[in-house]
Amino acid sequence: MRAVEIVRPGGPEQLTVREVPDPSPGPGEVLVDVTAAGVNRADLLQRQGHYPPPPGAPAWPGLEASGTVAALGDGVEGWTVGDRVAALVAGGAYAERLVVPSGQLLRVPDALDLVDAAGLPEAVCTAWSNLTGPGRLAPGERVLVHGGSGGIGSVAIQLVAAYGAWAATTAGGPERTARCLELGADLAVDHRSDDFVAAVRDATDGHGADVVLDVIGAGYLARNVEVLADEGRLVMIGMQQGRRAELDLGAVMTRRLTVTGTTLRSRTREAKAAIVADVATRAWPWLDDGRLRPVIGARLPLDEAAHAHELVESGNVFGKVLLLP
Template identity: 60%
Template structure:
C-alpha cells in the first residue's frame, strides 16, 4: 500500500510517498480502507522530530481517519466489512489502510460525507475529554477557547454552544473573527490587536470565564489564570507559545482555580476506549443532527502531503485540512 512517510531527521524532515506492507488485524482489531486522514499539529511536530509516536505505533503520521471496514479480527463483534467508520489512531493514518483497536472506531454520523468525517475523531475526542470531561463545562457557564479558527477551536465553539454555554474565542484578523462568530462564538477576540484577558472580563462583567481550553501553553499561562472566574478551570492541551511560563500563585489561589494538562495520543487503551465511547454517546447525535459540523478548509491528495503540512504551519487554514489517497 502507499503511505506518506517522513524522510530526513529533525526540523528538516520532509514527507514522501512510500510503499509498505498491508496491515493485519489482530484479535480485537479492525482494518480500514482509508477515505481521508486528518492533518493535525501533532503531525507537524512528529515530522520535525519533537513528538515521536508511542511504542508499537506506526512511525508515519496520522492520528485520525475515515474509511470503510475491510477486515475484522476474530474477536470483533460490532463492526462488519463495508461499515463506514472513523477512527482515532496513535499514528499511521497517512496511508491507504490502517489497523486500529475496535474500541477506537466510531460510525460515520448519519448523513455525513465519508471524507469530511475524517475531521471528527481527534477534534471531537479532544474537545469532549478536555472541555467537558476535565473542564466540566456546563450550560450557562463561560468558556474561553484559544485558536477558534483551528480544527479543535471550530469544534469547541460549536460544542460549547450546543451544550448551552457562552463562548469567548481568539482568532487572528477580522475575517477569521467573523467566521468564528458565524459558528456561534459570543465574543471573538482578534489577538493581533486585542487583549483576550480584558475582553473575557468585559464579556463576563468582570467575573471571568469558567473554563479555558488552551493550546498556547507557557506564554499564555499567567494571562489565562487572570481570565478565570472563581473556581475556574484551565485545561492546557498545547504548547504553541512554549513549554515554560511564569505563574503568580496568588492569582490562582485567589480564584480557587485549577490547572490541568492533558495529552490524548499517549493515553492507555482503556482510557481511549472510554473517551471514544463517551464522545460517541454525547457528541455524535449533535453531528448527526447538523447542530455541530466539521469545518473543512481543504482536501489535499496524499501526493501533496508536504503542502498540506505547509498550509497548516502557515496558519492560513480555517478548520481542518484533510489528506485523501
C-alpha cells in the same frame, strides 16, 4: 499499500510517499480502507523529531482518519465490513489502510461526507474529553477557547454551544472572528489587535471564564490565569508559544483555580475507548441535528503531504487540512 513516511527529522520536505507492507488486524482490531486522514499539529512535531509515536504504533504520521471497514480481527463485535467509520489512532493514518482498535471507531452518519468526517475524531475527542473532564464544564458556564480558527478550536466552539454554555474564542483577523461567530461563538476576539482578558471580562460583567481551553501554552499563561473566574479551570492542550512560563501561585490559591494539561495520543487503548464511547453517546449525535459539523480548510492528495504540513504550519487555514489517499 502507500503511506507517507518521514525520511529524517526536519521540514515538510522530509515527507515522502512509499510502499509499505499492508497491515492486518489482530484480536479486537479492525482494518479500515482510508478515505481521508486529518492533519494535526502533533504530526508536525513528529516530523520534526519531537513527538515520536508510542510503542506499537506505525512509524508514519496521522492521528485520525475516515473510511470503510475492510476486515475484522478476532473478537470484534458491533462492526461489519463496509461500515462507514471515523477513527482515532496513535499513528499511521497517512496511508491507504489503517488498523484501528475497535473501541476507537465512530460510526459516520449517512448524511455526512465520508471525506470530511476525517476532520472530526481527534478534534472532537480532544475538545470534549477536556471540556467535560478536567474542565468540568456545566451548561450555562462561560468558556474561552483559544485558536477558534484551528482544527480543534473550530470544533470546540460548536461543542460548547451545543452543550448550552457561553463560548468566547480568539482568532487572528476580522474574517476569522466572523467565521467563529458563525460556528456558534458568542464572542470572538481578534488577538492581533484586542485584549481577550478585557473583552471576556466586559462581556461577562466582570465574571470571567469558568473554563479556558488553551492550545497556545506559555505565551498565554499569565493572561489565562487573569481571565479566569474564581474557581475557574485552565486546561492546556497545546504549546504553540512555548512550554515554560511563570505561574502566579498566589492567584491560583486565593482564587481557587485549577491549572492542568493533558495529551491524548499516549493514553492506553482502554482510556481512548472510554473517551470515544462518551463522545459517541453525548457529542456525536449532534452531527445529526447540525449542531456539530466538520470544518475543512483544504483537501489534498496524499502525495502533497508536505504542502499539507506547510498549510497547517502557516496558520492560514481555517479548520482542518485533509489528506486523501
